[in-house]
Amino acid sequence: MTDKSSIFVWIECQGEQIKPVSLEALHCGLQLSESSGQKVCAVLFCGSKVPDLSPLSDFAPHSLKVFSHGRWQDHNSQAVSSTFFKMIQEQSPRLILLPASNHGKELGALLSGLAQAPLASDCIEVECLGENDFKVKRPIYSGKAYASLALEGAGLHIITLRPNVFRGESGSATVLPEADINTTEPESLSLIVREVIKEAGKIDVTEARVVVSGGLGMQGPENFGLLEDLASVLGGTVGASRPVVDNGWRDYSNQVGQTGRSVSPDLYIACGISGAVQHIAGMSGSKCIVAINKDPNAAIFSVAQYGIVGDALEIVPLLTAEFKKILNG
Amino acid sequence: MKIIVCVKQTLDTNASIEIKDGAIHAPGSARIMNPYDEFAVEEAVRIKENQPDTDITLITLGGENSRDILKTGLAMGADRAVHIIDSDLDDFDGLAIARKLYEVIKDREFDLVLCGRQAVDQDRAQVGPALSVLLDIPAITVVTKIDFSEDYSRVVATRQIEGGAERIESPLPLLATCQKGLNTPRLPSLKGIMAARKKEVVEITDLPNTAGSVENDAKLRILELSLPPQRKSAIMLEGQPLDMAKELAQALREKEKVL
Known part of the structure; x- marks a missing residue:
């Protein structure tokens, strides 16, 4: 049962798997629940085969609602938002939490329009404010500044969460509540998902725990293999500065910065990146930053914890070898 | 085809930011059209180049000085512009912004509404999708390619997702939010700039606010702005490249515990 004081968490699936960012949203929901007493309801849309739900037991919600039908297989924002909105109207939750992924941001914004609910997107801190309200902190100007906002009033609020910020230690083994599975066919709508194109095995730069980024100091697209090697040893992914993308060396989805993606990994290694303000804005939320640059005066060193003055083409392979040694032994 | 953009x-992305009297302060920095909105204007102009009977209306919401970006858009090839002058606007309330745009758009004819995927100041990515809901049309966000059916009645858009892309089909009218990769925005030509001088810019100063049939007792309020915490100065490693690599690997493992 849900009541007026519940928190809905949207569990994002990719194919037949629950995305790890969804667990972060659940973790955040449970933390809020602890201080406010509000119950957490996880809401999941999936194809006719229900995915393995066991990852959710690390942060077990109080209830679990699953919409399962072949037509939910590919995420259709129009269908999901309209069904989600019906649930909101029936059950009047206080808060909806979503991962700030592409789909999550879009769904949050659509729901804010449908429910006329305030939205705080890409938040990096969320807490209860008094009995009924919430306080959030979110980057603006892609991280050049932060805004702290209050979400007040007894109605519905919507918050999307920056990936990698709300990870938690999996709690003591809790029992996952039995899923309430709805297999009704979704109504036909005008949007049709024709094709989902996935690059196999690539971790998205916004979701990676380690990002190895290259700038013009990499001297050419052929040298990005060095960064791929380092990233793969560290279980991370490769990012790029804007000039690299504008030169066509890397795809735009790699671009970190104010007109690219904002990232908050545990470790960010900037290789041959000078550190334009736009780039620094997009990565300064990283927990640990390493910079490698030939120019000892490069601006990137001003945000780095560790700096190496040198040629990235020489240093990176050495790092790859060292990390390999350390991580394998 | 009728297109609304x-x-x-926004502040130039080059700008460094300070906070003064509780507000964003960037002395001497230029103000520009939000870079993602440039992709939207460019896409509209390209559609018009293929479909010459296309009509492009730009809409902006902001103070008097927002007029400059309308001139830029008109010089790029838009036909007309609407300037909703609102100097008291709470830029933190995305829903209020969507409602105001809706008030101006709802009585117009349109087949396509284009927005940037987000503005580079608030980074909220809310106004486009929320506006589509008010207009009761579908939305496709973070779009990197727009293909029309031969009769220009349907669209297949490519949109970015984490680690891939999706191709989504929709009838018109549609709202799309534009992402880098969609096109390369042109610089206004001299001819374009001259032509823009003669194009109509309608100013609206007294906008009613009637949107929203759903009541929701919830609001959002800005508490404070802050700057990112100052980072300690970097530990600069020294010595031979191999020694520096060893020292770094050890520090990341043992001290920072990020590996």
């Missing part, structure tokens, strides 16, 4: 004036 929503544009916003």
